[in-house]
Amino acid sequence: MLIRVFMKLQGPLRALCVFLTFACVAPAMAQQLGVPQSSVVTLSSERLFSDSAFGQRILREIEAEGILLGEENERIVAELSLEEKLLTEQRATMTADEFRPLADAFDEKVQSHREGQRAKLDALARRSEEAQQRFFELVQPVLIDLLRESGASIIIERSSVFLSSDRTDITEAAISRIDAVIGDGSTLENEASE
Template identity: 55%
Template sequence: MRKAKPGLWSALGLALALSCTGALSLRAQEIPAIGGADFQLGLPQSGILTIQPDRLFSESAFGRRAEREIEAEGAVLTAENRRIEAELRSEELELTERRSEMEPEAFRALADAFDQKVQETRRRQDQKLREITQMGEEARREFIKASLPVLQQIMQEAGAGAILDHSSVFLSAEAADITSLAIARIDAVLGDGAADEDGER
């Protein structure tokens, strides 16, 4: 579940491009450079910055925590599916063994009921899988929303007008990639995000 939805990251890029002049809550320390210009330590001065969205999420403390939780939910569902599969197999075997002792109509009624049970069980388990997938999508949306002020601040410090998805840029200097810097700053602000989710930790 580590792949980002293209629409989510496209929305992020658009939001950043449109809000580069907006009011920002974070302040970074600045040092004067030769020639009177102001530069940030470790930050490229560029009109266009790039970022690796998948890495930004998966290597952040927030993303690692979210993915651990999703993997745990997936493991529980996998174990549950295996248990249910074993139960249904046993029930199917028992029904097959009884076939020779039953009238055809009676057997057909039991077989139809069993088939309906299997289909309903599959729908229920598929819904649980969709809910786990939705957890991942919601975590990414929450991460984008919470990270936006940090990325806006980096844009302001770099004097950039946009942050683009690194994979969509044909040619750029490596110095323009701010993924590692963004991860460090987002981690400093968000941590793993667990306290924000339940408000009690």
Template identity: 50%
Template sequence: MRRWASVVAALALALPGPAAAQDPIAVPSPILTIDQDRLFEETRLGQHSTREIDAAAEALTDENRRIEEDLRAEEISLTERRGSMSAEEFAGLADAFDAKVQAIRAEQDAKARALASRQEEARQAFFVEVAEILSEIVREEGAVVILDRRDVFLSADRIDITDQAIARINAAGRQTPAAPAPATPAPDPVPDPVPPPADQ
């Protein structure tokens, strides 16, 4: 515990206090920091991709809700008909219904994974698009590297360029489409349950 206290104290002495923070520091920092999440979420370029993906996610949620309601109604109907059929007939219908549910779940999970992949591709495309602007800021500030703020334990606010980068990207007026959804083969249709033939 004493060791950590000495480390924190040393860091506190190294950082500028309230009075020193009022005076600009002429020596440039070789390290800059940036909030990647804010950069993506608060630039018009990032918001353009986010809107399209959010719309796709909302559509998938609505689809899942409709499917869930249809399956629940089908399950209730099957349960109500149980008294009018033999145990073997009901077991066959129940197994077919379970197989249908599993197939639908696998299909919807695949759609969710494809959407997550599309979101990651859009994020990567965004940072490729803005790399030139970030490089310009690095040169102007006399720095050599930009680190994500999440990877930095403690730093002075003066080396954070998030606001500057957001303003520069918005001023550039760039806009790129979201990453296209990856092509996935359509699943085989799942047949409705068919009652087994009556015993001869």
């Protein structure tokens, strides 16, 4: 019955009815989808990354690489310790002039390994930062959609808010949407590398 009445309406009256319908129904639909209605919403960017499928994959990969780097470092330290012990034993049978080049070479080797391991650790940290930056670039359209659906004009970082209602937090809704849109991001990275 209402549909027939609506279909008979013309011009500005019909447009007004469409507007009122969306003005009343859209917020209710957004509420049902877990998006709060507020002029300001909050979001935890840290949780957004760490609890998303994308972030969890990156964190797992970096943790695995960190473990391998730690194991490599332990192996190098063990080798250098053994070499140092042998060098110390040789010291008793050598003159200072004979020993000095061996000691200098060993020091250079230790320094080289230290710098190499530090560079690998720095590269791992950079990879984490770059992955987070890429993530936030990828999710921006999702966050813009959530901003529009909530009727908000701004999203504020949750950790910067002194006091707010949990109802204004869109982090969970954002994580669900992001996981649905980009998943763990591995297919996006494969496409980018091709």
